Amino acid sequence: MTFELKPFRIGPIEIDLPLVLAALAGYSDQPFRMLCRDMGAPFCATEMLLDKSLLLNQKLRRRLVQLCDGDHPLAGQLIGGEPHEMAAAAVQLSEMGLDVIDLNFACPVRKALSRHRGGYLMKEPARAIAITQAVLAAVDRPVTLKLRKSFDEADRDHAALWQIAEGAFDAGAAAICIHARSVEAKYSGKADWDLLARVKQRFADRVIIGSGDVRSAQAAIDMLAATGVDAATAARGALGNPWIFRQVRDLAAGRPPHEPSLAEQHETLRRHFDHAVTVYGPKRGPRIMRKFGIRYARTHPHPKAVRMAFVAVKTPDQWHTVLDRHYEQ
Ligand SMILES: Cc1cc2nc3c(=O)[nH]c(=O)nc-3n(C[C@H](O)[C@H](O)[C@H](O)COP(=O)(O)O)c2cc1C
CATH class of the missing domain: 3.20.20.70 (Aldolase class I)
Known part of the structure; x- marks a missing residue:
């Protein structure tokens, strides 16, 4: 259709x-x-x-x-x-x-x-x-x-x-x-x-x-x-x-909707985070991105664990650690 x-x-x-x-x-x-x-x-x-x-x-x-x-x-x-x-x-x-x-x-x-x-x-x-x-x-x-x-x-x-x-x-x-x-x-x-x-x-x-x-x-x-x-x-x-x-x-167009792979989610979340840090700086950026991370967790196969991990993020390093841990294929 x-x-x-x-x-x-x-x-x-x-x-x-x-x-x-x-x-x-x-x-x-x-x-x-x-x-x-x-x-x-x-x-x-x-x-x-x-x-x-x-x-x-x-x-x-x-x-x-x-x-x-x-x-x-x-x-x-x-x-x-x-x-x-x-x-x-x-x-x-x-x-x-x-x-x-x-x-x-x-x-x-x-x-x-x-x-x-x-x-x-x-x-x-x-x-x-x-x-x-x-x-x-x-x-x-x-x-x-x-x-x-x-x-x-x-x-x-x-x-x-x-x-x-x-x-x-x-x-x-x-x-x-x-x-x-x-x-x-x-x-x-x-x-x-x-x-x-x-x-x-x-x-x-x-x-x-x-x-x-x-x-x-x-x-x-x-x-x-x-x-x-x-x-x-x-x-x-x-x-x-x-x-x-x-x-x-x-x-x-009658195609199945694009479902982003974990690798693509990883890349998108990294890009979003980097842009937020550029706009808000390394202190405010991670705080603002925490709530986005919680929303992104819903597309992940293990939403609960990923949500908990994002909730704890305070620094850019911690954000990237969550991505590396949960978004590697
Ligand atoms: C977190 C959040 C913030 C919102 N902020 C605004 C806002 O600033 N201005 C506005 O007009 N509507 C705001 N809304 C309402 C949404 O634009 C939208 O009308 C509403 O969520 C209904 O759509 P949905 O059921 O598809 O979410 C907000 C909704 C949510 C969930």
């Missing part, structure tokens, strides 16, 4: 594969994005960036947003609650060279909600639209939104979703990505793909990106086929498996 993977657009940017790397706090940093691009990811998003932090000073901005030449097209994702601050932070991201500004109205973390940011905006559609309008007026590049299906799990009519989507598209938003869970559900329970299909039907000529339960390349194809969304996001499905972008092309 083959499946047609259609390109899609975010404003003027043509994206040749309908599977993109999601915004992932703590994970979609420059080293991981570049690795995913090597595997075929056509478009990536930064981790969410607090608007107020971006406005503090240039040094902090450069620390928070690490860019490099090949890392395009790239969406910079903003989280905040005030239209003027979100607009000012969007200007900073534009000046730094981000290609798309993505607005996070989806984050379920308690701190964000208590400060009326992220998923809280699913309770305040008028404010979400005001933020979108302010950002659109401030920048000269595509603006996209990340929404949840609703705030409350019990909400069955998704009035806020319809209202924000309508208002944002009318204002000129280039695309909307929907994580098909409620804010209350956080990351658990099944994502509501039926709702994604309804959103795509209602906004047939707009760009809709689906998020939720794309845990494998097959699941990405299943979402595209079942819902008709223009693209899907690889989120937890890319953690530990950046090969997902290559695998989706394999499956679509």
Whole structure:
């Protein structure tokens, strides 16, 4: 069986594969994005960036947003609650060279909600639209939104979703990505793909990106086929498996999905680690890579032992020892 993977657009940017790397706090940093691009990811998003932090000073901005030449097209994702601050932070991201500004109205973390940011905006559609309008007026590049299906799990009519989507598209938003869970559900329970299909039907000529339960390349194809969304996001499905972008092309072409050998995993994990140490230095790099190692362990034939080994890593030497011990054929 083959499946047609259609390109899609975010404003003027043509994206040749309908599977993109999601915004992932703590994970979609420059080293991981570049690795995913090597595997075929056509478009990536930064981790969410607090608007107020971006406005503090240039040094902090450069620390928070690490860019490099090949890392395009790239969406910079903003989280905040005030239209003027979100607009000012969007200007900073534009000046730094981000290609798309993505607005996070989806984050379920308690701190964000208590400060009326992220998923809280699913309770305040008028404010979400005001933020979108302010950002659109401030920048000269595509603006996209990340929404949840609703705030409350019990909400069955998704009035806020319809209202924000309508208002944002009318204002000129280039695309909307929907994580098909409620804010209350956080990351658990099944994502509501039926709702994604309804959103795509209602906004047939707009760009809709689906998020939720794309845990494998097959699941990405299943979402595209079942819902008709223009693209899907690889989120937890890319953690530990950046090969997902290559695998989706394999499956679509009717080939068995590429399964990386241990030697290939070794080489990939080494490359990812070396890049992280270049970006973060030999002290911070290994700490940051520990959590990636734990995710990579799931593709290993002995996941438990490998996970435990990565948990203990503190130095570059220890990382390479884990690779030599567990990833030799
Ligand atoms: C560790 C982690 C961090 C995340 N960080 C962000 C983020 O910064 N911004 C965002 O919009 N979504 C974030 N998400 C949500 C994902 O982008 C995605 O919408 C969600 O995980 C659903 O997809 P999945 O079920 O395929 O994982 C995060 C998810 C995880 C698991």
